[in-house]
Amino acid sequence: AQxxxxxxxxxxLSEAASLELGCNYSYGGTVNLFWYVQYPGQxxxxxxxxFSGDPLVxxxxxxxxxxxxxxxxxxxxxxSVQWSDTAEYFCAVGGPNFGNEKLTFGxxxxxxxxx
Amino acid sequence: ETGVTQTPRHLVMGMTNKKxxxxxxxxxxxxxxxxKQSAKKPLELMFVYNFKxxxxxxSVPSRFSPECPNSSHLFLHLxxxxxxxxxxxxxASSQRQGVNTEAFFGQGTRxxxx
Numbered sequence: 524a525q526x527x528x529x530x531x532x533x534x535x536l537s538e539a540a541s542l543e544l545g546c547n548y549s550y551g552g553t554v555n556l557f558w559y560v561q562y563p564g565q566x567x568x569x570x571x572x573x574f575s576g577d578p579l580v581x582x583x584x585x586x587x588x589x590x591x592x593x594x595x596x597x598x599x600x601x602x603s604v605q606w607s608d609t610a611e612y613f614c615a616v617g618g619p620n621f622g623n624e625k626l627t628f629g630x631x632x633x634x635x636x637x638x
Numbered sequence: 639e640t641g642v643t644q645t646p647r648h649l650v651m652g653m654t655n656k657k658x659x660x661x662x663x664x665x666x667x668x669x670x671x672x673x674k675q676s677a678k679k680p681l682e683l684m685f686v687y688n689f690k691x692x693x694x695x696x697s698v699p700s701r702f703s704p705e706c707p708n709s710s711h712l713f714l715h716l717x718x719x720x721x722x723x724x725x726x727x728x729x730a731s732s733q734r735q736g737v738n739t740e741a742f743f744g745q746g747t748r749x750x751x752x
Binding site: 527532557559565566567568569572613615625626627628629630631 | 642678679680681683686694728730740741742743744745746
């Protein structure tokens with residue numbers, strides 16, 4: 524069975540700092556990778572996704588993530604964070620063999636941005 | 639607004655009560671899901687429906703009973719719950735199984751069992 528690890532449980536940064544949130548997965552086959560974000564009091568929404576092609580994917584609000592197959596990683600990055608980025612971030616893995624109905628999520632990383 | 643609407647947003651129920659959570663999607667999707675989100679735990683997939691048929695039951699206790707009358711509506715019937723069932727219950731939908739697409743989530747129902 525696949526699993527997802529997010530090692531940073533709570534990250535605190537000042538505005539304009541650079542961000543990198545780690546995500547590692549364990550699954551030997553072809554994977555689809557996702558980052559979801561949950562702003563306080565709001566629903567989970569998709570930040571970005573990787574299905575195939577360029578391993579560097581760009582998402583909304585200036586976020587990007589890089590799929591490194593050899594490291595089983597899909598880290599999320601943003602060069603300069605804003606206070607409005609305060610939220611919880613979830614990495615998830617799915618796959619063409621098991622589709623989205625078996626998305627496996629990490630435990631999430633809470634990001635707090637200090638003005 | 640995600641196109642996936644869940645009601646109620648908050649629910650407090652006793653262990654002997656029976657209640658239902660409702661989810662409705664306006665996205666034309668054919669797959670719908672229930673997830674459980676507990677503090678400090680990964681989101682747990684509970685049930686999956688494709689074209690109204692249940693295709694996944696992730697070892698969920700029988701005190702949780704899903705119902706999918708059509709592709710746009712999904713219910714989760716609750717009875718004789720335990721305090722440890724208190725959590726945020728999320729509904730999601732996506733296009734049919736096997737298609738490379740993302741899931742869209744509702745805002746969730748915050749359930750407290752007392």
